[in-house]
Amino acid sequence: MTRRLALVGLGPGDPELVTAQAARVLNEVAYFLVADKTGQHPGTADLIAMREAICERHVTGEWRLVHVPDPERDRADPVDYATAVRDWHEARAQVYEQALLDNPGDAAVLVWGDPALYDSAIRLADRIVERGRVEVAVEVVPGVSSVQLLAARHRLVLNAIGGPITITTGRRLLEDAADGDNLVVMLDGALTCRRLPEPWTWRIWWGANLGSSDEQLVAGRLDEVADAIWSRRAEVKQGRGWVMDTYLLRRR
Incomplete structure (x- = not known):
């Protein structure tokens, strides 16, 4: 059965900058997937809290976050930068895929800013579709960049x-x-x-x-x-x- 996977642009953090379309989609899915980088970077817990504040502001019913541990990326300057990024994207696709398998129902990925500008969410979703382990229909909701x-x-x-x-x-x-x-x-x-x-x-x-x-x-x-x-x-x-x-x- 095909499930919905919405990539929702939240804007740069202010709940007032979330679009009406994004707010509607947030109210239509079962849960939200959020990258959790706190294992490598404890300060980023604040970014999760800001996403929670947006959900509290715009979701009228019950909601829940599914924390997806974000694979550590090699921040050194590799010889083949494109390959290093593709490897990181593949690792991310695997952990998000598993989160979808573990959590039935429609889902939204909470994207900081806009999914179309220097963000890997669309490539991530495309790779999940290509891998074929979970059947999803991908939807992109733009956000303020x-x-x-x-x-x-x-x-x-x-x-x-x-x-x-x-x-x-x-x-x-x-x-x-x-x-x-x-x-x-x-x-x-x-x-x-x-x-x-x-x-x-x-x-x-x-x-x-x-x-x-x-x-x-x-x-x-x-x-x-x-x-x-x-x-x-x-x-x-x-x-x-x-x-x-x-x-x-x-x-x-």
Whole structure:
């Protein structure tokens, strides 16, 4: 019997940013699957608590979380990065598959932000379908992304008039900045923008833990505010145990 597997974008943490569609789907499934990283990173228990707060706000009946231990990912810089990520995705597919086998009924995966932007939930669901051990119909529910909230908080239009925008990662920033003038950067724990040549030619709009109670925002000329951003980022991580940040770079 085919079951429903909904990948629900929750937005970046604020219960008020959950869409009406997402709230409806949360009320239609039997349980919620949530990645549990507390075994390797105790500070991430806060991320589970924030998901619980969203469920308490939007689910009108009884609800339950199924904690899925998240396989540890090798954070070193491997020679073959793509293969390392695929191996991690395969390990995640196996533990989520087992959770579905152990828990009958329709389920939702609680996705931070939006499932379509730098998140592995859709690939995870596709791999579960390919493996064929549990029959599911996959549904994707979009959510507000941190990129959208970053633009709103700084009152920005992400693209210049008639111009392109590149969404990239810290890993690729130095390469992409050689040809791009307008870049959104995600997954950059090293704040790679500090290594850009001629930093005075760039302006940055940065945000961390957007949508949470300790949200942080900094904007200015890159050479003037980069150190302040790095310090602010460290303070947030120390206080919370985790930090999620993104930023827009625009050549002046």
